[in-house]
Amino acid sequence: MIKQYIKRPLYIDRIHPFVNKDVIKVLVGQRRVGKSYLLLQIIEELGALGFNREHIIYINKELHEFEAIRNYKDLLQHVRNAEKGKKKTAVLIDEIQDISQFEKALRDLQAQGRYEIYCTGSNADLLSGELATYLSGRYVEIEVYSLSYPEFLVFHKLADSDESLLSYMKYGGLPYLVNLDLNDSVVYDYLRGINNTILFKDVVARYNIRNIAFLERLVEYTADNVGSLVSAKKISDFLKSQKINISPNVVINYLSFIVNAFLLYKVRRSEIGGKRIFEINEKYYFQDCGLRNALVGYRPSDINKVLENMVYMHLRVRGYTITVGKIGAKEVDFVCERKGERLYVQVAYLIPDKKASEREFGNLLNIPDNYPKIVTSMDKLLGRNEKGIQHMHIPEFLKTQF
Secondary structure: OOOOOOOOHHHHHHHHHHOOOOOEEEEEOOOOOOHHHHHHHHHHHHHHOOOOHHHEEEEEOOOHHHOOOOEHHHHHHHHHHHOOOOOOEEEEEEOHHHOEOHHHHHHHHHHHOOEEEEEEEOOHHHHHHHHHHHOOOOEEEEEOOOOOHHHHHHHOOOOOOHHHHHHHHHHOOOHHHHHOOOOHHHHHHHHHHHHHHHHHHHHHHHHOOOOHHHHHHHHHHHHHOOOOOEOHHHHHHHHHHOOOOOOHHHHHHHHHHHHHOOOEEEEEEEEOOOOOEEEEEEEEEEOOHHHHHHHHOOOHHHHHHHHHHHHHHHHHHOOOEEEEEEEOOEEEEEEEEEOOEEEEEEEOOOOOOHHHHHHHHHHHHOOOOOOOEEEEEOOOOOOOEEOOEEEEEHHHHHHOOO
């Protein structure tokens, strides 16, 4: 457990209100986004609160030494064997979904009232289902993401520049990249391995997937269509053109499995000014642009897709619930809501002329409310507002703590 790590205060700040409170703290997110290292930060925080090392039990299911902990009975026995006396003990469990019926052990430990419990997991379906059933109201879930652009600069000791932004766009923000040379052959080999781990451990094994070839093609399809409106029928029709006969219902199921593994996020469309949520033609975004690029390559022609993906993830990290807005026949990239407030965001690569400006700003001008509205693009000579709509350079947008 003696490891060097770079602190991520955003998540520690979110955890702080629940430390030493009678709720289980659950860190969820895609594999390799840094949940394990956050547990190490939490151990350090607990030490500052008076927890001696002998009263902290750490279990990492990815380590061989904990292989014998296979089910909830093994977990309870391990805790009983490891604890020292009856003093309050912190229990931290990494990748808890690898322990069968783990929720029974958590309920037992939580009911005793003398354990400070933290755990991490990499499957939203498993965690939300089991925890909601057995621990309703007794746990808090905190989602962890790969590095934001400001975190990427800190981790890699870079100044904000065009070159730094390009590296982030190409390689994404998985924390382990700090240990690698940032070049295509090295990074994409590593990221392809992460993609395979996510698919096989958190999708194939979890849902007993047999048609692995279709699963892989489906992920590639979504990678190639980031930010585009898609539907299960559209995907099914595309696959049929590739001599793969898969029904729309199967497509829907497989997409949900991938979303549950945190590799993708599904973003629905909503009617601006109304309450209607459209049930078809969603958009999908990758949790990490580097993982997307490792699948289909980074192409300059895809820069619009990548920028939109980055803006979406920044908004999500900042805690917004996001939909794609529809107002008449026009679309607003992101309608963002948080704590009763709303923000509208339109993303463009460049706005070179009046026609492009009317398109990007015009969609927002048609919205009949006074919530903040932002157009963000790679244009550098900005500094202007148009009828109350702010125009921001994308690197500045990615550094803004809305």
